[in-house]
Amino acid sequence: MLAHTIFASPGVKVPLMGNEAIARGLVEADVRVLVGYPGTPSSEVIMTLQPYSRELGIYVEWAVNERVAFEIALGASITGVRSMVTMKAPGLNVTSDPLLSAAYCGVERGLVILVADDPGPHTTQTEQDSRWYAKLAKLPMISPSNPQEAKEFTKIAFEISEELKLPVILRTTTRVNHTVSDVVLGEIKKIQQEPKVPRDEPRFVRAGMLWNLERHKWLNSRLQLVEDIINKYSLNNSIGEGHLCIVTEGVAHDYVVESLEELGLLSEVKVIKLGLLYPTPRKFLLDNLALCKSVLVVEELDPYLEEQVKIVLYENGIIIPIYGKTTGHIPLEGELNKYIVKRALTSLTKINQISLLEKTPVSSQDVPLRPPPLCPGCPHRFSFIALKTALLKKGYKLSEIPIFGDIGCYALAVYPPISMLWTEHSMGASISMAMGAKIAGYHKPVVAVIGDSTFYHAGIQPLLEAVNKGVDILVMILDNDVVAMTGHQSTPAWRMSESGRVLRPISIESIVKALNPDLVVTLDPYNLDEMISAIIEIIDKPGVKVIIAKHTCALLERRRSIFESKYYVEESTCKGCKACIITTGCPAIIMENNVARILIEDCNGCGLCSRYCPYKAIKPLVKGEKP
Amino acid sequence: MAQRYGSVMGFIRIGISVKSPLFDPGEADYILGLELTETLRRLHYISNNGLVIAADEYKPSYAQSVTHPSLKAEDIAWKIKSLWPKTIIIPARRLAEKAGSIRALNMVILGTFNALSNLLSTEGIKTAIRKVLPEQATLISIKAYELGYLYPQQAL
Ligand code: SF4
Numbered sequence: 099m100l101a102h103t104i105f106a107s108p109g110v111k112v113p114l115m116g117n118e119a120i121a122r123g124l125v126e127a128d129v130r131v132l133v134g135y136p137g138t139p140s141s142e143v144i145m146t147l148q149p150y151s152r153e154l155g156i157y158v159e160w161a162v163n164e165r166v167a168f169e170i171a172l173g174a175s176i177t178g179v180r181s182m183v184t185m186k187a188p189g190l191n192v193t194s195d196p197l198l199s200a201a202y203c204g205v206e207r208g209l210v211i212l213v214a215d216d217p218g219p220h221t222t223q224t225e226q227d228s229r230w231y232a233k234l235a236k237l238p239m240i241s242p243s244n245p246q247e248a249k250e251f252t253k254i255a256f257e258i259s260e261e262l263k264l265p266v267i268l269r270t271t272t273r274v275n276h277t278v279s280d281v282v283l284g285e286i287k288k289i290q291q292e293p294k295v296p297r298d299e300p301r302f303v304r305a306g307m308l309w310n311l312e313r314h315k316w317l318n319s320r321l322q323l324v325e326d327i328i329n330k331y332s333l334n335n336s337i338g339e340g341h342l343c344i345v346t347e348g349v350a351h352d353y354v355v356e357s358l359e360e361l362g363l364l365s366e367v368k369v370i371k372l373g374l375l376y377p378t379p380r381k382f383l384l385d386n387l388a389l390c391k392s393v394l395v396v397e398e399l400d401p402y403l404e405e406q407v408k409i410v411l412y413e414n415g416i417i418i419p420i421y422g423k424t425t426g427h428i429p430l431e432g433e434l435n436k437y438i439v440k441r442a443l444t445s446l447t448k449i450n451q452i453s454l455l456e457k458t459p460v461s462s463q464d465v466p467l468r469p470p471p472l473c474p475g476c477p478h479r480f481s482f483i484a485l486k487t488a489l490l491k492k493g494y495k496l497s498e499i500p501i502f503g504d505i506g507c508y509a510l511a512v513y514p515p516i517s518m519l520w521t522e523h524s525m526g527a528s529i530s531m532a533m534g535a536k537i538a539g540y541h542k543p544v545v546a547v548i549g550d551s552t553f554y555h556a557g558i559q560p561l562l563e564a565v566n567k568g569v570d571i572l573v574m575i576l577d578n579d580v581v582a583m584t585g586h587q588s589t590p591a592w593r594m595s596e597s598g599r600v601l602r603p604i605s606i607e608s609i610v611k612a613l614n615p616d617l618v619v620t621l622d623p624y625n626l627d628e629m630i631s632a633i634i635e636i637i638d639k640p641g642v643k644v645i646i647a648k649h650t651c652a653l654l655e656r657r658r659s660i661f662e663s664k665y666y667v668e669e670s671t672c673k674g675c676k677a678c679i680i681t682t683g684c685p686a687i688i689m690e691n692n693v694a695r696i697l698i699e700d701c702n703g704c705g706l707c708s709r710y711c712p713y714k715a716i717k718p719l720v721k722g723e724k725p
Numbered sequence: 726m727a728q729r730y731g732s733v734m735g736f737i738r739i740g741i742s743v744k745s746p747l748f749d750p751g752e753a754d755y756i757l758g759l760e761l762t763e764t765l766r767r768l769h770y771i772s773n774n775g776l777v778i779a780a781d782e783y784k785p786s787y788a789q790s791v792t793h794p795s796l797k798a799e800d801i802a803w804k805i806k807s808l809w810p811k812t813i814i815i816p817a818r819r820l821a822e823k824a825g826s827i828r829a830l831n832m833v834i835l836g837t838f839n840a841l842s843n844l845l846s847t848e849g850i851k852t853a854i855r856k857v858l859p860e861q862a863t864l865i866s867i868k869a870y871e872l873g874y875l876y877p878q879q880a881l
Contacts, residue, residue, distance in 0.1 A: 244746075273746050273747070277746040279743070279746075349745070349746065352744050352745035352746070353745050353747075355744050355745070356744035356745045359744065435747050435749060436745065436747065436748070436749050437749045437750075457751070458750045458751030458769045458770075458771075459751060459771060459772070459773050459775075459809075460768045460769050460771055460808050460809055461769055462750065462768075462769040463765050463766060463768055463769065463808070465762055465765050465766040465789075466762075466785075466786050466788035466789040466792065466793075467732075467786065467788060468730075468731055468732040468762075468763075468786035468787075468788070469731060470728045470729055470730055470731030471730050471731075471787060473729055473730060513787075514787070514788075515787070653729075674794060676790070676791060676794060679787065679790055679791060680791065683787050685730035685784075685787065687790075688783070688784055688785050688790050689785065689790040689791070689793075689794035689795075690783060690785070690794075690796070690797050690798070691795060691796075691797040692794050692795045697784060699827045699828070700730075
């Protein structure tokens, strides 16, 4: 977001991405602490405000993981300043321990947890429905439908949080975080925020069981107040009247309204939109459902609202048909779209199916998939090719050496032609799962591969465990000096953060050495032969062997113009054997008309492909020269 | 969404009342394709009166390079045109390079799109370019936009 939008005056209408709208909402709400861990689709909230951290007087930083981020924000909020913590859905799992305790101690100034779910999923390991966390942690949760609401709900979340003295969860989904639409800006308010740490042991110390019992009672009594408190913010609303009532929330609401409009049903159906997802707005739901003859619940992910609707109706002795995911009208997996909503609507109304599901003029074409590959020049490609070559040279079959992977760009090595990843599970799991395989008695070598940021996030304890228990594993830490996959955020190895804070760099090597494994070597994977010999030499040795493969992300190097030359394929020499593509899978090389071609604008000049051309057709290009 | 070198599609909706962020297959008034195979992949989004504007770029995926090494740009362009005759293929690389950088290829497409759709004011587009890009990139982008804008006239 541009500076003039961050500081623009109220009433101005600007196109903003959902996450930028949340960022502006934070400025309008005078938030002082904003922390999180990068994760699509949540990252842009922090990225938007980082450049203006000083001007705005906000602490905006990435933390080492979500849990630490949450605890920082909790501490700040208890000390009397408004705070937000941001994360993608799995980050909430990492945060769950302190989250549940936070409901018992509550907060002083507002604390809002932004969690971004990912129906689809587009970029997440599971289609986690974080709405259950609100129920589990007993914390109020609100959910916007679009960027304008994202901004408003951000501000409302702080108000509710302070009124209830509880953390509030602001829950979004990809299509809310990443949609860009017009947003009318609001007033930037300054509020008095005095740092003061309250001392109140029964409230803040969870060691006293009687205290905990009392706090649980306190928490339950706060939850009783929520529905009345939120009334003034019109988070929930309903439009239209009809025998069929639709209960919905988030972006699903927008699909419902548009589908009804297109089907000409808007005047016959009642749409009930919930902004408050927990605690269930019982009174509001009952008032609005009282006259309905049947209910369709349209929501993404799990049948969460569907269950709440059933509970409310049952409690009030209302027995009417309830359609949704349980009845198969709305799918249990994947994200929603208008088509799915229309299909459900037509099956429940008298609309003619044929007119609705018109055929598309062109049918969908069968085009080979294009999963994202490792980038041209990616140092991870060197690391994996070194590992593959070393294993083969050592006489192992690739099918007998399990490679436990982790979360980050390097997981793209699962795709052909590299195909060197057996698992990608959860942050940090590579090392502990590899250890488990060894303990289970797997007799061949096992390898764990983890990236630098993932190692800082959740890999340190697993390595400690492996060293402490003395297992035989090879750990490769692929250190590209950045959180690359989510858009190049800083790591604890940086000297200065994006918001200009001077950092004390903490190197991976110093951490690993402190954990004292049997062997540590740091190598540059661009020195492929060195990498290969090192792996050959140590793979069979006993103990925990750590290779730190250190080379900056190729895209960062490209931005810093480190690459001197690029490569090209001499057409007359190329025999079209595809060796270059099949060994590297580099997206800068394509086959066209039976010859290889290097896309000059994509080539990062690493030269790896030239090594594998049996005809020496791939040559370096002198700067400024045309192929 | 960061899907570097992957397949990316964006939905753009312009109008007084836009209710939801997505639309369905068969509903696109325009498809602007930056690459031919990706244009083909999304062709079922075109509506009955829709127009496809695509760059003549051919960047096959790994899978396609390996399984169909003999294909070339013209083959895919022909396939698209035979499925949807209301298609304009632009020599976008040539025009972008003429403007000063292959990276301005998207501006070439934008220019052609606006010349044919008349949906946006050229001044508005230029102002927007100036707002978000540094000076050198601004000049190249505007030039590329203009070359794209003029292309349909010259080609017909
Ligand atoms: S390896 Fe060499 S000969 Fe074979 S396709 Fe690639 S450039 Fe052509």
